Amino acid sequence: MAPNEDAAPVAKGTIATMKQSWTDLFRWRQRVAITNEYGETTTEWQSPEPLQNPVKLFVQLSARDWVFFLVGLAAWTADAFDFHALSIQTVKLAAYYDTTKTNVTTAITLTLLLRSVGAAFFGLAGDKFGRKWPMVINMIVLGLLQIATIYSATFQQFLAVRSLFGLFMGGVYGNAIAMALENCPVNARGLMSGILQQGYSFGYVLAACANLGVGGSTESWKTVFWIAAGLSIAVGLIRICFPESQQFLAAKRAGKPKVTPAAFFRETRAMLAKEWRMCIYCVILMTWFNYYSHTSQDSYTTFLLTQKEFKNAAASRGSIIMKVGACVGGTIIGYLSQFVGRRRAMVGAALISGCLIPAWILPTGEPSLSASGFFMQFFVQGAWGVIPIHLNELSPPAFRSSFPGITYQVGNMISSPSAQIVNAISESHHVRVASGDRVEAYGPTMGVATAIIAVGIAVTAALGPEKRGSRFETTAPAGAEQDVVVKRRESGSEDAYESEGQLEKGSEAKLEKA
Secondary structure (H helix, E strand, C coil): CCCCEECCCCCCCHHHHHHHHHHHHCCCCEEEEEECCCCCEEEEEECCCCCCCHHHHHHHCCHHHHHHHHHHHHHHHHHHHHHHHHHCCHHHHHHHCCCCHHHHHHHHHHHHHHHHHHHHHHHHHHHHHCCHHHHHHHHHHHHHHHHHHHCCCCHHHHHHHHHHHHHHHCCHHHHHHHHHHCCCCHHHHHHHHHHHHHHHHHHHHHHHHHHHHHCCCHHHHHHHHHHHHHHHHHHHHHHHCCCCCHHHHHHHHHHCCCCCHHHHHHHHHHHHHHHHHHHHHHHHHHHHHHHHHHHHHCCHHHHHHHCCCCCHHHHHHHHHHHHHHHHHHHHHHHHHHHHHCHHHHHHHHHHHHHHCHHHHHCCCCHHHHHHHHHHHHHHHHHHHCCHHHHHHHHCCHHHCCHHHHHHHHHHHHHCCCHHHHHHHHHHHCEEECCCCCEEECHHHHHHHHHHHHHHHHHHHHHCCCCCCCCCCCCCCCCCHHHHHHHHHHHCCCCCHHHHHHHHHHHHHHHHHCC
């Protein structure tokens, strides 16, 4: 491999970063900022490492690493099952509560709207107190709220419980991906990120299998919710049996045995002041991505039942095959992103999915719709497979639990009306199908919206930053460094202000490190 060449420094400012990112997208080598132990930063072009045998990458993870990864994957899968237990049973719930499908999707909007609040609270708790207990509380309460949903006697009670459900659901993602990926070797992150993200798709597959198993009767939705409740509570109880993240404990010991709330929030404010552009960019990116997934999948079962006039069993089979494609695509494209780059992988997958839209909505038979659904979600979730590690690499190092979770869930909040918008437009417009019936226009609505979103993702990713290969394993917990300065001031140490300057310099170096 050719030696690394010196490169111009990473651009500062919004327009300069966009221009540099666009130019770098078409250059195979990646611009990487290297910070040494003295806080001195240089920039060079680095060639990506050749793709390695996935089995060899798996072997690099220790037994402890696998435990943390699998528990994070299980939590994310249970979270997705909980959510999709509602979205794939919209028709049943509309019949049960004697309301429209659009009204039922109000529950999806409320859940997504309030997830950002839970993401902020539990993400900050994960950065301060560790990954274990915030996740345990999250999962057990989610299970209890699924049970409360079953016993909601009126539609108003149903909406109230689903709103509360969203608060606790929002806390899962950030802690799950931080716990699962923070100990992964650098060259295995793309593959493991792709696998982890597919916990969401796997949760959908499990929910669709449960829906297929219970049949199409109106009351059967409750059985799926019982299964979801048991899965969430089980994951919470399993998490109790394993210790706190060793990486979190090691970083905490290296920084300071105890981090005070005041120091934590001082460093949080400093991070936001420095990284506000990155925060806004990640929120925009995650808004596009959340519209992408919710528009293309939340109403897909309803599309098959309503516009394609499938029975419950056929619609469930089509949904299962669609999300199997998502699991496969997310894993493969996440793995390839380690070599081709995070942004190239996202841009390519988004554009290909846009080209597949006609084949996704126009066929009429179950085999053809299942095949096109498989490949559509292969690329939709293929782009998503890059997201967990991409957000972790873009995150300020001490905030890897809160930053990905908050940006993801704020994007979710902004895109929360997506399913409701699709249902409202589809129910107010009709198309004539081969049988001669006039049916609600789910296909055209989903197709046009997904095409717009795919282009938006491609443009946003192409103009945004990338920090593939960033190293953040030894960063102290948020607040640890600020706490050192405060304690020195309280003790009257003469070098407190000098230490503060050194710590600020070191913190800036960590935040800029790629």
